[in-house]
Amino acid sequence: MALWSGRFTENVSEFTQRFGASLPVDKALYAQDIAGSKAHAAMLGSAGVIAQADADAIVGGLERVQERIEAGKFAFDINDEDIHMSVERALIADVGDAGARLHTGRSRNDQVATDTRLFAKQRCEDLMAANVALRQALVKQAEEHPDVIMPGYTHLQHAQPVLFAHHMLAYVWMLARDFERLAAARRAADASPLGAAALAGTTYPLDRQMTAASLGFSRVIPNSLDAVSDRDFLLDLSYACSVSCMHLSRLCEEIVLWSTAEFDFIELSDAFSTGSSIMPQKKNPDFAELIRGKTGRVVGDLVALLVTMKALPLAYNKDLQEDKEGAIDAAKTLEDCLVCAAGMIETMAVKPESMRAQAKKGYLAATDVADYLAKKGMPFRRAHEVVGHLVLLCEQRGCDLDDLALADFQAESDLFEADITSALDLDAIVAARTTEGGTGHAAVAEQLALAKQVLAADEAAL
Incomplete structure (x- = not known):
């Protein structure tokens, strides 16, 4: 029988159990769930809501559960429905009645919101680090080719000559804005819902500031209804991922064009190219094309969450179970794309003579x-x-x-x-293009210095 089975006379069917389970997705948040539970247990003991001995037993048991999961010795059971119940059942099996006291003053509503916010914060930081690595690769290409001239384009027609370094730096600035969006998404997630319980708070004397500080949150969400129903922070993350993927798609479109015989501006490393099953001469920019293609799924993740949220009444609704899969996918996809793009840019060979000839x-x-x-x-x-x-x-x-x-x-x-x-x-x-932000050598040198300054500040902020 399910966690809430006391109200019901029969269990759900096998199909609806599978249909309603979030465990296949949210088990990825086991570390966040355990961290939130440890903080909650420590606070319950400190506040005298449960005995300190029970709180200590819970924390120790949770640590052992995490060790089992990370050692690959934990069997996830779909009957547990979600990661919260998987962890709690294992905890009770380990420490007995003390484990059954963990959920005092807490609902799965504020629990899952806490897990998801902790996840979003960490993924934003991971993505910010990958963003910095790609910008470093672009800056390196700009520094190594300060005098290479290429045609600049409007409408994909030859327009005016520009420095290749200037072109690379355009993407550096796009990515710098992406970093700011990711940092903003991290700030949005950096608020604790723990203690909001189901929707109305609780009668237990919980110390929400204590759990927030323990989990590294900078603040507490002031409204319990908003705390359990807000997913704006995931929309912020998904939007930041979508814009960043769009920028990568633009970069990769140019890589695809530049590597053709018609342009012949660059040659990609063999490590970032593939061949043909029938044409032995081919060297295809498949990974640039994949990044371009994966942009669609990330934008789809954003749209899916927007549509899920668009008409939800307060407070928690089961629809919100659909919030995590898309955000997890968007973050993972963007991180992979950033890593791949950094490798492509860092290893590609620039062809100055071809660029100049076209200019x-x-x-x-x-x-x-x-x-x-x-x-x-x-x-x-x-x-x-x-x-x-x-x-x-x-x-x-x-x-x-x-x-x-x-x-x-x-x-x-x-x-x-x-x-x-x-x-x-x-x-x-x-x-002659000496205006600030122009393509002249002096202007580009100033721009490069500024880009490196911003990049260093962003790297230090991680």
Whole structure:
């Protein structure tokens, strides 16, 4: 019979027992469940709610249960329904009646909320560490290739030349924001619901501040109804995972493109590539594609929890059993993706010559030629039109802007002089972008220093 069987005259069917059980999912939270129970037992003994000897016996028994689980000697039974009952049954079998006193002043409602918050805090920290490792790999690539020029794109069309380091740092800043979102999710989870009981608190003189401090929570949730029914912290975690996966998907899309023969900007390490079962020449960026694909499941985890929560009345409802599986999956998936992406970035070979060759195509100097005229007094809109005519001339001749003679330029405007050739030099074009956040060497060096400063601060905060 179930924990609540005193009210019922017959047990649930085998099917509904399996259908209603959360043990296959929440057994992953055994360490958090045991930590919460130890804190609760110690508080019960300190408050005089149970005898100190019983409290000590409970703590000792819980430690032995955890040792058995971690040694692989614990048999989980689906009839226990959830991790809470698995642990409690094993505890009672170990210490007798003292174990049966553990649940005094506590409900599975505040118990599961406590377990889940402890889990979310830890997973946020794990993800923040993996985030830092990927940013370190990106920064390293930027540092090792300070002068490599590549085409920058809009609409996936050649736009203006940029430094490869500048491109890498764009992802560093995306990930820095992801770190902040994960840190915010951790702060959201960092509040103790323990002591809220089922929904209304309890008549026992519990010390909620004591259990909160014991478990490392920074504060106590002030409303017992909210304490057992809030899952905003899991939404925060799932959202942070979704945005981070979206950023990784963008990065991996570029890795896939850059590793093609058409781009030929990079070559992935063999350790992060696969072959074909039929085409012996193939070297496929499968792991970049997998990261891109796994983004969908993480976003799905977020949507599933949003829909689960959207119409729940206060306080606890069985629907909330569905809160953990998606969050566990999202965190695990993101962590794996971060680790894989870090390995890919750290080991990929950059091809500067291919990047530079492509940067010479597609009239990437056009904006600088227009700026040349604007700086000599021509309204920019008119300068834009003049350079458009020059590009059309190049298309008709099958050449690039730097192939035109001075006379060709002067046929469009007498403002052009012999120094127009300096506006067509790739290195000069890049170096001229000196504004803060620009792609010029000096600006990128300043940006790199700032990125490393933020990265060091985030690493120190872990």
